[in-house]
Amino acid sequence: MKAASRGEKLRRKRGRPIKDGVSRTDNGRISRAANANEAPDKVAREARMRLHGISKEDASQPEAGTVIGRMKLSGELSRAQYEGLIRYNMTRERYMIAMGVPDSLRTRAGGVMNVAPDESDIGAVEAWGRVHKAVSEAQHQSNGNLVAALNFMVTRDEYYPHMIGDLRVVSNALVRHYGIDAREQIT
Secondary structure, three states: OOOOOHHHHHHHHOOOOOOOOOOEOOOOOEOOOOOOOOOOOHHHHHHHHHHHOOOHHHHOOHHHHOHHHHHHHHOOOOHHHHHHHHHHHHHHHHHHHHHOOOOOOOOOHHHOOOOOOOHHHHHHHHHHHHHHHHHHHHHHHOOOOHHHHHHHHHHOOOOOHHHHHHHHHHHHHHHHHHOOOOOOOOO
16 A cells, blocks of 8 residues: 555544434434434334324324324224214315414415405305215214214314214214215115
């Protein structure tokens, strides 16, 4: 080996030495995350397992993030009932956006709230009216409080075991309303 010249020795000394064997972000900086090599959804999966007492396979499913999803995974709700409740929640959200209900998480038209209603808003209001009518008809035929079951367990995502029966009744009404194939419907 040839001895390094004086200039080469100075160039090697300049700057901060590079650390080898550390995880880095996409832009090349050293990652400050405690567990940079772990999957991002691992924390959510572990929390679902710990808080809700579900298996690792069920915790990996996207449905495990909601009350009605966990009920579907455990067999308390059928696929058709779950689909009816999801469609109800989407219809309700579209109605709330169309009505301009203030919500810190969602706005329409890029944050502009004072926009004249368009056809999609009118359609959302009409769809909500039809769903509300279907739920009201089911409520008249039932002794339980179906609206409270929808409000707490679907909209607010809170689990109340005494409302499971009412949730099944209203989900059956929503399955009929939306015309979902209900061959595996639980009554």
